[in-house]
Amino acid sequence: MLTATQKRFLTDLFPGDACVLTPEETCAFGADSSRIFAQPWAVVRPETLDQTRSLLKWAHEERVPLFPRSRGTNVVGDCTPKGGGVVVSALRMNRIVEVSGDDFVAVAQPGVVTADLQRACEAKGLFYPPDPASVRISTIGGNVSTNAGGMRAVKYGVTRDYVLGLEAVLPGGEVIRTGGRTHKNVVGLDLTRLFVGAEGTLGFITEVTLKLLPRPEASASVLAGFAALEAALDAARDVFRAGILPVAMEFMADEVLRALAKVTDAPWPQGTQAVLLLKLDGSGETLPLELKRLETALAPSSPSFMARGMGADEEALWEVRRLINPASFRVAPDKMSDDVTVPRGRVAEAVARIRDAGREAGLTVLVFGHLGDGNLHVNIMHDAAGGEGERARTLKETVLGIVLDVGGTMSGEHGVGLTKRPYIDRQIGGRELEIMRQVKAVFDPHGILNPGKAY
Amino acid sequence: MLTATQKRFLTDLFPGDACVLTPEETCAFGADSSRIFAQPWAVVRPETLDQTRSLLKWAHEERVPLFPRSRGTNVVGDCTPKGGGVVVSALRMNRIVEVSGDDFVAVAQPGVVTADLQRACEAKGLFYPPDPASVRISTIGGNVSTNAGGMRAVKYGVTRDYVLGLEAVLPGGEVIRTGGRTHKNVVGLDLTRLFVGAEGTLGFITEVTLKLLPRPEASASVLAGFAALEAALDAARDVFRAGILPVAMEFMADEVLRALAKVTDAPWPQGTQAVLLLKLDGSGETLPLELKRLETALAPSSPSFMARGMGADEEALWEVRRLINPASFRVAPDKMSDDVTVPRGRVAEAVARIRDAGREAGLTVLVFGHLGDGNLHVNIMHDAAGGEGERARTLKETVLGIVLDVGGTMSGEHGVGLTKRPYIDRQIGGRELEIMRQVKAVFDPHGILNPGKAY
The missing domain is CATH 3.30.70.2740 (Alpha-Beta Plaits)
Structure with missing residues (x-):
């Protein structure tokens, strides 16, 4: 719990509704999409780098745990203030600082919703590929902190592959700036990617510089059904064997198809046991040829059904994918x-x-x-x-x-x-875990940042 | 200098020509492509993980600096044993452990020459994209330690983007295993990428797991000349604006063209002041269409010359790029x-x-x-x-x-x-450098690994 002096420090640093102290109000920040709840001691919403620095200096000195958070879409409890502490919301640091079509970079504050950044890029003919399912509700800060993946990872990789540099405030209040805005950079240890996926345990990210690509002219998708899961997996293998690198390659097993049938008119015929959903992108002129190549690669596995979609038709194919979650609850x-x-x-x-x-x-x-x-x-x-x-x-x-x-x-x-x-020690060795914790201690010697999480 | 006891330790651990002690023989390992020379105290060539562990345990206890090296193609002196110490050659750890067309991964020891790995992948219809100019003479261990880039980085990224996991021996002799063989993995701090580009300062890498892609069916290139550098740069910008992401986009300025004219019959007309060399890949069927799109994007900048090449003709276009270094010495x-x-x-x-x-x-x-x-x-x-x-x-x-x-x-x-x-403190801040050195100390508390390098 915070002392009266500590509370006064917070209300001075974060005037008005930028600091929330009453349990009735802070409780909304006590859980994320994991639905694990812990009561925050306070919630603060920094707007400036200076405020963030003062906060991290104070928390470091006072040994007050801080729990970074933006939209709280995390499903493994990363934003939950378990053990008690102050939730630090990044949502008022939500400025798209720059989208540069000359340098092919975007600079964004952590609270920017990823889909907003994608749209700002698209408006300039640019493309920010990472596309987690939560793209419309999750933020750049959260995406970077969890190394968010998503649909397009097969061709375009994950968030890590697009982070060129960042600014972060460390416990103690110091600001570090890593990487830069060049697409290549091999100077010093790669602190930038160390932050990616660190689940908020090293520093509070205040700005991210992202790599952009030229926006592909068009995309198209194919939905294909198969009589058995094995046939679907064989077909997927044959797509790669044909030298095709799809943007996305999703699959759904039998039980998923049966759940979907409860909420929508499934486009696949009876007896379909597995479905593949593939996306390609490229130029409007070549995509029809690429679609044909893809369909040719799928053919030996005798699909029970194939539908292709471009433009508005493409979205319709993806609708079934989006219905999986609601359909789950019919099971x-x-x-x-x-x-x-x-x-x-x-x-x-x-x-x-x-x-x-x-x-x-x-x-x-x-x-x-x-x-x-x-x-x-x-x-x-x-x-x-x-x-x-x-x-x-x-x-x-x-x-x-x-x-x-x-x-x-x-x-x-x-x-x-x-x-x-x-379960982490079932996957990561003891020495490797120890190294991770020692590396964390370089950034956060008192362990105040998102304690109890990740590793 | 090594004591007699230390020398005996090395000759016992590395029998026969696996340990070299005479200055006449070790001097060949004293320089890399930077041509900076320092006399090694000894050169050892481990073949097994156990030998490497014993070596790093001993060096850690005895405070003997170790300088990892494979083919020594580094041009900034990374392999030079400046200050004195033992050069550790990875060249006898040169096995391609596995190339899996099912998992789309390759597992290689550090001494494998990158082009050999590329060929082993191509033979299975797979593709390891990183392609530094030194690809035929440099190794996976060196490429990972420097995060090697290369021609194909525009579309495919750099070495970092392909390293999924690794095994390394730390000073003290402990073995760590990071990452894995899955294409996505967000468990714990990203120690894998921390090793990429660390210039051999954290541990001695003994095995690397790499991500592979399906091999594109075909590639094609375009060489285009322009009357001014600005026109060439405008043309490059228009390629991206057209939504084209080429595999490679190289350029050469006027002085380079004049140097090349001294060693080859340049294909561009008089008055050409800058040249672009672009590569695309894809399917044999769509590439001609993509080439046309590319040429259309270049056209507004009024190229003085354009040549396209597929197959053997393509290699001929790249020959001028390879002649730059020999041509330099005519200047x-x-x-x-x-x-x-x-x-x-x-x-x-x-x-x-x-x-x-x-x-x-x-x-x-x-x-x-x-x-x-x-x-x-x-x-x-x-x-x-x-x-x-x-x-x-x-x-x-x-x-x-x-x-x-x-x-x-x-x-x-x-x-x-x-x-x-x-010059590093002209680019990296004092606090960031300090963090890098503290992170190194977690892995190498006595600073025995490639001391004096990188950061």
Whole structure:
């Protein structure tokens, strides 16, 4: 809890509604999309670098834990002030500082919503590729802190691949500036990428410089159904074998298709057991040819169904993908979702074993996601009120065991946060963990930044 | 110098020619392509992880500096054992452990020559994109340690973007394993990328896991001449504006063209002042259309000349690019080369100022390089024996000043090493440097790994 003096410091530094102290108001900042709740001691909303510096100097000296946050879309509890402390909202640092079509860079404050930045880039014929599913509600600061992935990662990579430099305030109040605005830079240790995916544990990011690409002229997608999961995975392999690098390659297994059928008129015929959804981009002139190549690559796996879409038709194809989450709740009232990644060649085995484990547990498991990079989303559907919560938790651990057993990782894009922290030593060795904590201590010797998270 | 006991330790651990102690033999390992020389105390060539562990345990305890090295192609002195110590050659750890077309990963030991890995990947229809100019003589270990760039970086990025995981031995002999073989992974601090570009200062890398892509079906290139540098830069800008992301976009300024004319029949007409060389890849069917789009984008800048090449013809276009270095020495007997990067929109200004500075110094400066990412190679030609060495050195510092003034970086792909170390605080702040050194100390508390380099 904060002392009266500490509270006075905060209200002086953050006048008006920039500091919130009453439990009734701060409680809205106590949880993120993980729905794990902890009561914040206070919430502050810095607007300037100077305010942020004063805050981090004070917190460092007073040993007050700080929990950075912007839109709180994190699903592993990264924004939850567990153990108590001050939530620091980045939402008033939400300026797109610059979008440069000459340098192909954007400079943004952490509170900028990613879709807003994407639009600002598109308006200048530029392209910021990272595209997490939360793009319309999550922010650049959060995306950088979790190394957000998304749909387009197969061709364009993840957030890390676009961060050229950043400004951050360290505990103690010092400002560091890493990297720069050049597309190549190999001077000194790469502190920039060390911040990417660090889940807010090293410093409070106040500005990010991002690499942009020229905007592709057009895109097109293909939705294809298959009589068996194996056929879908064979088709995916043949796409890569044909030398095609799609922007996105999503898949949905049987249980997902059945859930979707409850909320929409599914375009695939009866007997379809798996669906692939692929996106290409390029020029308007060449895309029809590329689509034909893609369809040719899929053909040997005898798709039960194929639909192609360009322009408005393309969006319609992606609608089914977006319906997975609402459809999940037609299967069971509660969802325990997971984000794991396996080596691309082990997807078939991992999916089969996860489904078997689900059957054994008597729970429906929806497996879908970013097939192109082996990034599987696993929704364990259950009825918590009906007493299935414990079984779901056990199944989640079983899934983790399967994933690690096939050489995978417990998180492909959501991070470790609070919820996966208990399992981290099943994936990361003791010495490696110790190094991570010692590196953190270089930035944050008193451990005030997002304590208890990530590693 | 090593004591007799220390020498005995090394000859016991590295029997036969795996340990070299005589100055006549070790001197060949005293310099790299920077041509800076320091006499090694000894050279050892580990073959196994166990040997490497014993070596790093011993060196840590005995405080003996170690200088990792493979093919020594580094041009900034990174492999030079300045201050004295033991050179550790990675060349006997040169096994391609695995190339997996299922997982789209390759696993290689540090001494593998990059072109050999590329060929092994191509044989399986796979593609390892990083393509430094030294690709036929440099190694994966060196490429990772310097975050090597190269021709294809515009579209495909640099070495960092392909390193998924690694195994390294730390001073003290402990082995760490970071990352993995999944294409996405956000668990814990990103120690993997911290090693990329660390110039051998954190640990001795013994194995690297790399991301692969499907091999594009075909490629094609266009060589275009322009009546002025500005026209060439306008043309480059219009290529991006058309939404085209070329694999490579190289340029050569006037002085380079004149040097080339001394060694080859230049394909461009008289009056050509700048040349662009662009590469595209894709499918055999769509490439002709993409070439047409590219030529259409170049047209408004009125090229004096345009040649396109596919297959064997394509290689011929790139021959002029490869002749730049031999041609340089027809201008003057000595070359002081530099590798700087500026924000893409500042290339015109930087090139003009660098050429002006050259004229003022009375020296010919050849400016060329990876225009697509603002990465300029600057060859300051001079006659050292004729007393121009000092003027060349001064000009090199002037160039550095210009680059930093336009928001650039002193190195885009070669690194800092020894030669740029005296200037590092002109680019990196004091606190940031201090953090880098503290982070190094987590891995290497006694500072035995490649001391005096990088940061």
